[in-house]
Amino acid sequence: MLENDLKFLEESFKQYYFDHFDLIHVPERSQEREYGYKKFNSGMIRHISLKTDKDLHLMLMTNLPSDVFCSNGYYSFPNLPMAEKDWKEADLIFDIDAKDLNLSCRKDHTCMKCSSCAEISSIHDTCPKCKSNKLDLISLPCQNCISGVKKEILNLMKILTDDLQIDSESIRTTFSGNEGFHVYVSNSSYNQLGSNERRDLIDYIKFQSAIPERFGFNKKNDPSRSSFPDLGDPGWSGRVAKELFGSKSKRSKVITKVIADGKVAYQQKLEAMKDSIGVKIDSNVTSDIHRIFRLEGSLNSKSSLVKLVCEDIEKFNPYTEACLIDDQPVEISVNSPIKFRLKNTNFGPYSDEKISVPKYAAAYMICKGLASIPNA
Ligand SMILES: [Zn+2]
Ligand SMILES: [Zn+2]
Structure with missing residues (x-):
């Protein structure tokens, strides 16, 4: 990531955390969890132990992370290496992502960015500018994608409560901050299951x-x-x-x-x-009993949206409710062939323009790789 963009995102994320400490808490049984974080432009740091909200807030303010994670597993010694942690149990978590649903709308809101020359274009086999074939897909999911995921979530809920007899009080649904949702089952008899038994459960839910x-x-x-x-x-x-x-x-x-x-x-x-009719959950996520998951209330650096609990999944709109960076005007250089909607405002398409947009839209486009902060 370019220096200007890095500085802008670190400052925007820091401001968000400073303004929204009320949204970001350590989960129950915090001292038994493993935490981890990533910084912009660097890898994952794991095996961290945090006891209180204060520890967490201090970690956010001193390290300026791009992403923050917390384990589904509970351990005797969460800050030791994996083999020495002494695993006790793990919450059962399901991940459903729009990109796994093969929806026909996807091609309408996906473009490509060349990793050699950074040219942004509609979908081609090679870069129209430098002919490189090293291309990354960029997608700005639409409301139809979100509705598709919600439909899967509701089907999953039915199986969890009707077939598996899980109490709906133990189930929590969260928006992941980008293209999907996570469903958490906590404090249930399923917490003790190992990876193999979780795989049987996955076969059942996916109807495999x-x-x-x-x-x-x-x-x-x-x-x-x-x-x-x-x-x-x-x-x-x-x-x-x-x-x-x-x-x-x-x-x-x-x-x-x-x-x-x-x-x-x-x-x-x-x-x-x-x-x-099988529910399209990500098998790798549910079978992993040592995974760290994005922390609720934290920002997702793939989008700058917040991972949030959905009180009412059917009404939840991530593009208004999870978009919590402020609206100070920011000047950006942008090239986005895809239009999108945030906080009830339409943006784009833009073709190689210098414009001023609210900070939340600038952060979204920079996280997606479609915009940059120009040199002063
Ligand atoms: Zn190129
Ligand atoms: Zn879509």
Whole structure:
């Protein structure tokens, strides 16, 4: 990152933390957690122990981090190297990200930045200026992306509360600050699960490895019509029935066809359902019991938006509620072929312009790599 941009972001982030200490707290059982942070232009520093909000605020003010993290795991000795920490348990966390949903809107709000010459362009195979093929994709997710993720979150919630019997009081949903949401399950009986057991849970939630025997066919390959799922069944049986039959009146006709097509075809049909009705959680995140997650209330340096708890997921709008940097005017050089909306204001598109925008929009575009603070 260029010197001017680095200075601007460090100052903006520091100001945000100074103004919003009320939003940033150490979580419960802080002394058992591992913390970590990154600075702009440098790698991760981990294995930090913080006891109180005061320790955390001091860390933010002295180190000016770009990103702050806290473990889902609880340890006897959180500041020792991983092998010596003595793991006790870990909250169960799910990550759902817009980039994993393959939505058709994505191409409309994605551009490319050449890592050789920094040219910003629409999607090409090579850089239109220097012909390099080292290109980074930059996406400014839209409301449709956010709605898509919310839909997945609501499906996940249903499985957690209905199928896995998790008390909704133990579930907390947060906006990650960029393109996704994290769902936290704390203080549940699932905290003790290791990585392998969490992987079984992931298969269940994503509807992976479903077998025909579970949904109507028996081992001897002579399916009985009554063993096929029903629309009112609990758990995956009901969801498969809805997907397979559409409505109660079509059930009988579809079963006849499924039986005629045979077990292998049915197996393929069930496998394809992971894309339509499986919940699109990131497996690597949920199976990791030693991971550090962005801290609630902290800024995400990929966007300058805040990681925030969503009290009402359906109404939550990250582009107004999580955009908390102030609106002092800032002069930037910007080249953004994508338009976006923050705090109910439209911005862009801009083609190689020098303009003045509110600080929150400047920080957003600089974090995304689309703008820079010009030399004085
Ligand atoms: Zn180039
Ligand atoms: Zn979109």
